[in-house]
Amino acid sequence: MGFSLSVLGKFFKLGLEPDVFTFTTLINGFLLKNRMAEAAGIFNKMIAGGNCQPDVITYGTLVKAFCMKGNNSAAIQLLRKMEEGACKPDLVVYSTIIDSLCKDTLVDDAFNLFSEMISKGIAPNAITYTSLIHGICKLGEWKEATRLLNDMVSKNIFPDVFTFSILVDTICKEGMVVEAEGVVEMMIQRGIELMLSKGSMVNVVSYSTLINGYCKHRKIDEAMMLFLDMSHKGLVPNTITYNTLLDGFCKTGRIQDAQKLFSKMQACGQLPDAQTYSILLDGLCKNRQLSRAMQLFCEMEAKKLDIDIVIYNILLEGLFITGxxxxxxxxxxxxxxxxxxxxxxxxxxxxxxLCIGGLTSEAENLLVEMEGKGCYPDGCTYNTIIRGLIRNKETSRAMVLI
Incomplete structure (x- = not known):
């Protein structure tokens, strides 16, 4: 910004007259540096000066900045100021505010602004609809989101893969996996998966979301069918897809299938990350396959993967499970x-x-130790030790902790 202001000084020395583009660029620069006061100062001087009035891009720049700060009321005030003057708000200004309102779950306000925009003859685009669909989905209203999707298609406004992915994710979270599959089928019919290689990668996210929906509802065979369907359609599963399916296998106790998938993943050239290892490690430990878990842990060390406290927590739990x-x-x-x-x-x-092993005194000492080290017990910690004491018939000591 220092250099840009020096250039502005050079403008005046050479007798050049800054135009609206010059001032808008400076306003944007100040906003990028979080210097709202200076940006507002230039804007107000433009209005007061008369010769170089702000245009729709100048207003749009300020509106975007207010929205990024979460100041929707200031953005709407600026919109009203535009409506009163000669420079009327365009689709970008309306869509920016609608998106910001939706992100703050102010969906009713967003719809009111959407209706106002249409009444003024400004046609919405895919971005406007996607913002509204995202806002509705955050409230879990997937039926309304589907209606909006059909509405935009009826107006020949074609949704992109991101729009579909948001809707698929919401429907899956509601447990309506079959309905989510219908949305994916609609997406495929519209040929979105064949758009570009980048588009196809986003389409993998939609499949991963569906697979996740099936796995969460313990429908692992359906998830696997979808996984195979991806390959038939020429889509390459990414690490997230494999991790999701691995987690599903582990949580349903199908540890052998999980191990086979882990091997297939590497054979297909998809490198497992720390999350992949932690999922499989947790599955092995919970299914009492400690020797294989330790082998996997050694693999992680050999590959110099980031082994954090989460991994050690999984191993500790596995050791206790096996006594x-x-x-x-x-x-x-x-x-x-x-x-x-x-x-x-x-x-x-x-x-x-320790409590399961009958070592309640040691467990109590550990409770004191953790507080001394600045790691304060939460409700789960207290519930665990109280339950352990009661199980070991030490009710009086449990009552003290209660």
């Missing part, structure tokens, strides 16, 4: 030398494991 209390103790004691700080979840796992 290896001593090994869990050793792993826990080895965290600090590795530069890892146990979190509330770590301590809660340790306390739970």
């Amino acid at each position: 290896k209390i001593e090994s869990a103790r050793d792993l826990f004691c080895g965290l600090s030398p590795k530069g890892l700080r146990p979190n509330v979840r770590t301590y809660t796992i340790m306390i739970n494991g």
